[in-house]
Amino acid sequence: MRILIIHTAFIGDIVLSTPLIKKIKDTYPDSDITYVTTPVGEAILKNNPYLNNIIVYDKRGKHKGIKGVWELGKRLRYENFNMVITPHRYLRSSVLSWLSRSPVRKGYDIASGSFLFTEKIKYDREKHEVEKLLSFIDPENKKRYEIELFPGETEKxxxxxxxxxxxxxxxxxxxxxxxxxxxxxxxxxxxxxxxxxxxxxxxxxxxxxxxxxxxxxxxxxxxxxxxxxxxxxxxxxxxxxxxxxxxxxxxxxxxxxxxxxxxxxxxxxxxxxxxxxxxxxxxxxxxxxxxxxxxxxxxxxxxxxxxxxxxxxxxxxxxxxxxxxxxxxxxxx
Structure with a gap:
């Protein structure tokens, strides 16, 4: 099971997605999880033991504009992901999900470009952001998952x-x-x-x-x-x-x-x-x-x-x- 998460928002949003990473790993123990995020997102997710790979989406640098999105999309398509989860609600992220050609593409129902998803997840405004994110995987499982960050030996x-x-x-x-x-x-x-x-x-x-x-x-x-x-x-x-x-x-x-x-x-x-x-x-x-x-x-x-x-x-x-x-x-x- 090869699973991709696409989230290129602010630092806090990336941090809040870490319970979702753990829930994915618990639900699919043998899965290979890749995360597409910004350079800052990569810095905060470094050392996460549940991630196999982090792909940096440099939307202000080499991935700037339509050409950059297309080039990154080609790479994602080459990876043959079984499932793509896109919590980021902006059009570029929805397009990247679609370009991956994954058979299962999940995103919020209110996202720009939500028609590009194969499965739309209800964006419940009454829930905490972590609870919203956890609803992408096995929504019947109400277990509480904590935010997790992993300072390495250098930081410690x-x-x-x-x-x-x-x-x-x-x-x-x-x-x-x-x-x-x-x-x-x-x-x-x-x-x-x-x-x-x-x-x-x-x-x-x-x-x-x-x-x-x-x-x-x-x-x-x-x-x-x-x-x-x-x-x-x-x-x-x-x-x-x-x-x-x-x-x-x-x-x-x-x-x-x-x-x-x-x-x-x-x-x-x-x-x-x-x-x-x-x-x-x-x-x-x-x-x-x-x-x-x-x-x-x-x-x-x-x-x-x-x-x-x-x-x-x-x-x-x-x-x-x-x-x-x-x-x-x-x-x-």
Whole structure:
């Protein structure tokens, strides 16, 4: 059984698909599973023991445009897949599925180009994204599958050195992830700074700030904190989050990366987006902060670059004192 997954969305979406990979392997133990994803997707899926192959779809590079899709499609057709699963709902992914010429091509019923699938899966907006993805295989099997990421020996060694060099082994580590691709999904930076100052009052704790290169420009006050923005690969970030006691994050990929591990308590900040969209933390060790009963909320599934109402209450009304109180309670202070 040769099975292909096509998913070329954002990092968080790829992370959320890892329970599906495990369910496929459980359902078809002798299967050979290939995953088509972006270069960033490849970086986060590296070392997954259930994948036999990762094919990089470089849609901004060598696979750009119609010619690139056609060339990749020819390669997929050569692989002779028995089944293709396409969670990505965009036309290029649907076309790639069709170009594979697999006899079984599954995709969501609302996807662009859904007529190219042989089997349409209902996109149930009421379910968590992980549950939606799990419905591609044996929907009668309701077993809970967890998000799984696999930092390798290199990442673990770097993590050990980082913990040792910063004397973190005996401390409670609080990770702050202040970034997001969308401005309205970002808790105000001054709130993160106020929270950070309060957290420094706690005994035997250390604060680590994480993020990509885009987050370096955020005006985070770094005195007496460890600033790792732009300094880690995705799996190195995963290793840091796996060791943390607390992770405070916006509605962004660190929620889902941290959800791959049991140890960290995730405090997630949700403004313009809501639980119904399906992207709340999958981890059972989590707590969500949100302003309920705000008439303008939600204002969009992805957030935006400005608040349409100009007041930004969905984020500004989540106060640092409230978040600090819950962290303090969790840590037993």
């Amino acid at each position: 060694m770097k993590g050990d050195n980082f913990w040792k060099g910063n004397e973190l082994f005996e401390k409670k580590v609080i990770v702050l992830a202040p970034g997001s691709k969308w401005f309205t999904k970002q808790w105000p930076v001054e709130y993160f700074n106020q929270l950070s100052e309060k957290l420094k009052e706690l005994s035997n704790t250390k604060i680590v700030v994480v993020g990509g290169k885009d987050e370096i420009n955020l005006s985070i006050e770094t005195e007496n904190i460890i600033d790792m923005r732009g300094k880690t690969t995705l799996l190195e970030l995963a290793d840091i989050l796996s060791r943390a006691d607390v992770v405070v994050t916006n509605d962004s990929s660190p929620i889902h990366i941290a959800s791959a591990f049991k140890k960290p308590r995730i405090f997630a900040l949700f403004g313009p987006t809501i639980e119904k969209f399906g992207f709340f933390p999958w981890s059972l060790n989590s707590q969500v902060f949100q302003v309920k009963d705000l008439k303008c909320r939600p204002c969009g599934i992805h957030g935006g670059n400005t608040c349409p109402e100009k007041h930004f209450k969905c984020m500004r009304d989540i106060l640092p004192e409230e978040v600090f109180k819950e962290i303090k309670k969790y840590l037993g202070e």
